[in-house]
Amino acid sequence: MELKHGESGILDHLDLPDDDARRLMELGFLPGHAVTPGHSAPGGDPRVFRVDGSEVALRRDTARRLMLRHENGNKAAKES
Amino acid sequence: MSDCHGCSVATLPPPRAIPTRRHIVAIVGPPNSGKSTLFNRLTGLRQKVANFPGVTVEHRMGKVKVEGGREVFVIDLPGVYSLEPRTEDERVTHDVLLGQMKDLPKPDAVLLILDSTNLARHLVLAAPVLSLGLPTLVILNMADDLASRGGGVDVAELAMQLGSPVALVSASRGTGFDKVFQFLAGATHTAPQAAPLMQLPVIQDIPKCRAWAAHVGSKGKYRAPAPPHWTRRLDAVFLHPVAGPLVFAIVVIAVFQSIFFWAKPAMDLLQETITSVGAWVGSMIPNPTLHSLVVDGVFNGVGSVVVFLPQILILFLFIGILEDSGYLARAALIMDRTMARFGLQGKSFIPLLSAYACAVPAIMATRTIENKRDRIATILIAPFMTCSARLPVYTLLIAAFIPDRRLLGVFLSTGTAVMLGLYVIGFLAAIFTAKLLKSTVLKSSRSSFMLEMPPYRWPTLRSLGLRLLDRSKVFLRRAGTVILAVAIIIWVLSNLPVHNGQPPEIGQSIVGMIGHAVEPAIKPLGFNWKVGIGLITSLAAREVIVGTLGTIYGIEGASAKSEGLQHALQQDLTLGGAVALLVFFAFAMQCMSTIAVVRRETGGWRWPIIQFSYMTVVAYVCAFAANKLITLWF
Numbered sequence: 127m128e129l130k131h132g133e134s135g136i137l138d139h140l141d142l143p144d145d146d147a148r149r150l151m152e153l154g155f156l157p158g159h160a161v162t163p164g165h166s167a168p169g170g171d172p173r174v175f176r177v178d179g180s181e182v183a184l185r186r187d188t189a190r191r192l193m194l195r196h197e198n199g200n201k202a203a204k205e206s
Numbered sequence: 207m208s209d210c211h212g213c214s215v216a217t218l219p220p221p222r223a224i225p226t227r228r229h230i231v232a233i234v235g236p237p238n239s240g241k242s243t244l245f246n247r248l249t250g251l252r253q254k255v256a257n258f259p260g261v262t263v264e265h266r267m268g269k270v271k272v273e274g275g276r277e278v279f280v281i282d283l284p285g286v287y288s289l290e291p292r293t294e295d296e297r298v299t300h301d302v303l304l305g306q307m308k309d310l311p312k313p314d315a316v317l318l319i320l321d322s323t324n325l326a327r328h329l330v331l332a333a334p335v336l337s338l339g340l341p342t343l344v345i346l347n348m349a350d351d352l353a354s355r356g357g358g359v360d361v362a363e364l365a366m367q368l369g370s371p372v373a374l375v376s377a378s379r380g381t382g383f384d385k386v387f388q389f390l391a392g393a394t395h396t397a398p399q400a401a402p403l404m405q406l407p408v409i410q411d412i413p414k415c416r417a418w419a420a421h422v423g424s425k426g427k428y429r430a431p432a433p434p435h436w437t438r439r440l441d442a443v444f445l446h447p448v449a450g451p452l453v454f455a456i457v458v459i460a461v462f463q464s465i466f467f468w469a470k471p472a473m474d475l476l477q478e479t480i481t482s483v484g485a486w487v488g489s490m491i492p493n494p495t496l497h498s499l500v501v502d503g504v505f506n507g508v509g510s511v512v513v514f515l516p517q518i519l520i521l522f523l524f525i526g527i528l529e530d531s532g533y534l535a536r537a538a539l540i541m542d543r544t545m546a547r548f549g550l551q552g553k554s555f556i557p558l559l560s561a562y563a564c565a566v567p568a569i570m571a572t573r574t575i576e577n578k579r580d581r582i583a584t585i586l587i588a589p590f591m592t593c594s595a596r597l598p599v600y601t602l603l604i605a606a607f608i609p610d611r612r613l614l615g616v617f618l619s620t621g622t623a624v625m626l627g628l629y630v631i632g633f634l635a636a637i638f639t640a641k642l643l644k645s646t647v648l649k650s651s652r653s654s655f656m657l658e659m660p661p662y663r664w665p666t667l668r669s670l671g672l673r674l675l676d677r678s679k680v681f682l683r684r685a686g687t688v689i690l691a692v693a694i695i696i697w698v699l700s701n702l703p704v705h706n707g708q709p710p711e712i713g714q715s716i717v718g719m720i721g722h723a724v725e726p727a728i729k730p731l732g733f734n735w736k737v738g739i740g741l742i743t744s745l746a747a748r749e750v751i752v753g754t755l756g757t758i759y760g761i762e763g764a765s766a767k768s769e770g771l772q773h774a775l776q777q778d779l780t781l782g783g784a785v786a787l788l789v790f791f792a793f794a795m796q797c798m799s800t801i802a803v804v805r806r807e808t809g810g811w812r813w814p815i816i817q818f819s820y821m822t823v824v825a826y827v828c829a830f831a832a833n834k835l836i837t838l839w840f
Contacts (some may be wrong), residue, residue, distance in 0.1 A: 145292075146654055151412040152287035154327050166330060167540050172660055173550065174445070174539070178416075179324040179430065181659040183539045183552070188654050204709035 132160035148154030154178035235319035238660040243377040315589025322346035329419035357431030364426030465740035472516035480509035502760035503697030530665035589592035590636035606772040732783025732833040786833035792827035
């Protein structure tokens with residue numbers, strides 16, 4: 127699923143090595159939370175994501191591994 | 207370590223106040239929660255930076271006077287999201303809180319500081335901290351932001367839920383501190399803890415902790431504030447695809463332009479003061495030898511370095527503003543792609559930017575980089591960044607050799623352009639080296655980049671002031687010790703051996719002999735023997751060369767004294783030699799403190815030796831080329 131600017135999805139799970147996943151979870155990327163893409167560096171990478179009251183910048187190859195679903199429950203990988 | 211975080215630890219009340227024992231209170235909190243602002247607010251000038259024995263993580267310790275004139279020691283611990291000891295920062299926080307840090311008793315109490323505008327998420331850290339069983343005051347910071355953005359919290363209810371007192375404060379404005387001081391006063395005897403209404407969750411399980419935090423928050427009637435509109439608006443500009451990089455470039459140029467021009471009046475004033483005080487002190491000393499030692503040795507030597515204090519302070523002021531306002535995180539974001547091209551990441555950008563002030567704190571700041579190889583690579587390239595100790599050397603040589611002309615109207619002068627050029631070549635050398643390292647010995651898979659963007663905030667005058675005061679102390683202490691000692695040694699060696707009670711011509715003195723001995727090695731770079739002496743003494747610290755040259759020329763020519771060092775250098779160095787000297791200083795690792803900190807951080811002599819040799823070779827070769835090219839063209 128491609129998220130447009132300002133459009134959000136619900137985080138389903140993190141398809142990342144344990145260490146990275148833990149760190150992201152500490153930063154607020156927990157399953158069930160809404161993830162909204164925001165501004166980015168020139169060229170679109172890395173991008174800022176709003177999640178659980180914070181804004182966290184992630185590179186595209188990390189963001190790609192955040193598995194999102196729409197509010198209605200369709201699973202899809204996130205790419206911005 | 208034991209994994210028994212989840213079990214309820216019996217609350218052992220700290221021993222009754224015994225006058226001889228220090229009472230220690232640790233400040234814990236996530237990054238960007240305002241820990242340092244709180245610490246500064248509590249301790250003011252009564253603080254110092256120290257290192258834990260055996261580890262490199264710096265911490266600040268300060269004294270707080272509480273009721274009845276007693277004192278409590280407050281430690282500012284590194285910002286953490288959890289107490290899982292994975293990075294060095296987290297290990298320090300973990301070890302201190304569990305009383306496992308050598309030479310530091312277990313804290314008597316904890317100040318847990320959380321950002322009230324993002325409370326539900328920040329409360330996650332409360333779970334592991336409260337489970338330690340230490341008396342804890344939960345401080346909800348940014349109360350002013352919370353209120354102005356329409357959020358709120360029931361402090362009393364939250365305290366009931368957590369079983370710990372809660373204070374709602376604004377560390378930047380200093381409101382709500384009564385409760386903090388009360389708690390600190392209480393911490394010196396005992397603060398009985400109430401049992402929390404909410405059972406603490408299993409600490410390792412982040413989703414469970416987060417659910418617990420949400421529950422506690424809602425019981426405490428927490429209303430999240432509206433999103434920070436100003437931050438959104440500013441980011442729309444600062445992270446705009448076109449305007450963002452433009453603003454970034456303007457910020458960088460403006461910083462360097464002001465280092466050069468704003469500082470000038472203050473530096474001129476300081477120079478005049480030092481010269482006249484030197485002359486006045488000199489007039490009181492009848493003995494010619496002593497007169498020469500004080501005026502030529504001490505005042506010329508130390509004075510020529512002290513003059514650069516305004517410049518260094520302006521640089522630290524700007525870095526402080528960028529960091530405290532939250533712009534630095536955006537700069538790291540903008541730079542990430544560029545850094546990735548050289549095998550590094552945006553997180554390396556923050557230590558590298560602070561390396562523009564000084565490589566020593568920068569190298570310590572690399573510990574936030576989780577990937578070991580990325581970290582070593584960042585440490586190895588940090589000294590290529592133009593640190594403030596190079597400024598005295600650059601300023602002196604540019605003022606002496608580069609004619610002052612306007613290039614782009616009022617915006618850019620030739621002096622600034624050359625200065626900027628030196629910053630650029632340092633940066634290029636750094637990224638070239640990074641690329642070299644990351645594609646050979648420090649190869650690693652593409653690392654991840656995760657960086658929280660804090661909301662923009664006004665930097666407080668208090669924090670900026672304390673930063674500048676701290677820097678002034680470091681700089682002046684060095685001027686008063688290392689540079690003073692070198693100045694006196696140079697003066698003594700310049701006046702020996704004594705012939706018939708007369709000091710020798712400086713060329714025949716011990717300094718002259720040493721200088722002449724090294725001259726063949728540096729002649730190809732266009733340097734004379736006096737610069738050679740400067741190069742030797744600047745191994746201690748870069749700016750020492752300015753003091754050394756000040757002493758040598760001060761002794762040599764009484765006539766040059768009023769015109770100062772610039773004039774003397776113009777007589778004695780070609781343009782090629784001057785540019786070569788600039789290039790040499792851009793690349794060489796002339797700094798003992800940096801070598802020492804690299805050894806400590808990398809855990810051995812291997813990396814600092816490689817780094818020093820590499821940088822010296824690069825400096826020599828490039829200075830040689832610069833001298834040849836300039837001599838050919840002009």
